[in-house]
Amino acid sequence: MKTQYYTASSLDGFIATEDDSLEWLFPLANLEDSSYPEFIAEVGALAMGSSTYEWMVRNAAKIAAETGSLWPYTQPAWVFTSRTLSAIEGADIRFVKGDVHPVHEEMRAAAGTKNIWIVGGGDLAGQFHDAGLLDELIVQIGSVTLGRGKQLFPRRVLSPILRLTSVRQMGAGMVELRYEVGK
Numbered sequence: 001m002k003t004q005y006y007t008a009s010s011l012d013g014f015i016a017t018e019d020d021s022l023e024w025l026f027p028l029a030n031l032e033d034s035s036y037p038e039f040i041a042e043v044g045a046l047a048m049g050s051s052t053y054e055w056m057v058r059n060a061a062k063i064a065a066e067t068g069s070l071w072p073y074t075q076p077a078w079v080f081t082s083r084t085l086s087a088i089e090g091a092d093i094r095f096v097k098g099d100v101h102p103v104h105e106e107m108r109a110a111a112g113t114k115n116i117w118i119v120g121g122g123d124l125a126g127q128f129h130d131a132g133l134l135d136e137l138i139v140q141i142g143s144v145t146l147g148r149g150k151q152l153f154p155r156r157v158l159s160p161i162l163r164l165t166s167v168r169q170m171g172a173g174m175v176e177l178r179y180e181v182g183k
């Protein structure tokens with residue numbers, strides 16, 4: 001069982017624009033041709049921050065048109081927020097706040113032998129890293145730059161370095177890099 005931060009980023013290290021748009025990403029990526037189907041099949045629990053969750057709420061109609069459901073995940077999900085947010089109907093969601101340790105314990109229990117996916121954003125993945133709970137970063141780097149936006153991973157990781165374990169090119173528009181987090 002691994003705790004994985006799996007995400008897509010621009011070449012200059014942003015996962016969304018400052019106003020939370022992902023429009024830059026869609027022309028680059030075809031989920032079915034990516035590692036996503038294989039990846040998600042091994043996920044037993046997932047966590048995200050409130051901006052990511054609110055993006056999904058705002059785009060629920062688009063998600064439903066693509067996946068057949070307002071909420072695309074069958075796994076239990078934990079949404080970090082200090083506010084009171086409404087749940088999406090039919091979604092298996094818990095709203096949580098604060099320390100990631102007890103949440104990770106709950107997620108582990110729910111995931112069993114499967115992996116835990118930190119969906120984003122970058123600071124939430126950083127909180128799991130700070131707590132020594134992140135095992136792997138899997139980043140699809142798109143062949144675009146955004147200049148500004150929401151950071152991929154706002155942390156300084158110098159030693160031990162992240163260990164590059166695989167590189168996979170997906171045409172001219174993307175490359176997937178996998179890193180193990182040194183402990």
Ligand SMILES: NC(=O)c1ccc[n+]([C@@H]2O[C@H](COP(=O)([O-])OP(=O)(O)OC[C@H]3O[C@@H](n4cnc5c(N)ncnc54)[C@H](OP(=O)(O)O)[C@@H]3O)[C@@H](O)[C@H]2O)c1
Nearest residue numbers: 008015016020049050051052055080081082097098120121
């Ligand atoms: N490119 C990709 O593949 C990809 C993947 C994931 C996300 N995204 C996008 O990237 C953007 C990420 O936004 P973001 O960087 O703002 O990150 P985010 O993690 O989605 O949201 C950050 C917010 O979550 C809440 N939060 C985080 N940690 C918390 C904690 N420990 N306790 C309580 N609340 C906590 C806080 O808001 P409140 O307390 O105010 O609620 C915080 O401001 C979104 O637009 C998302 O759609 C892109």
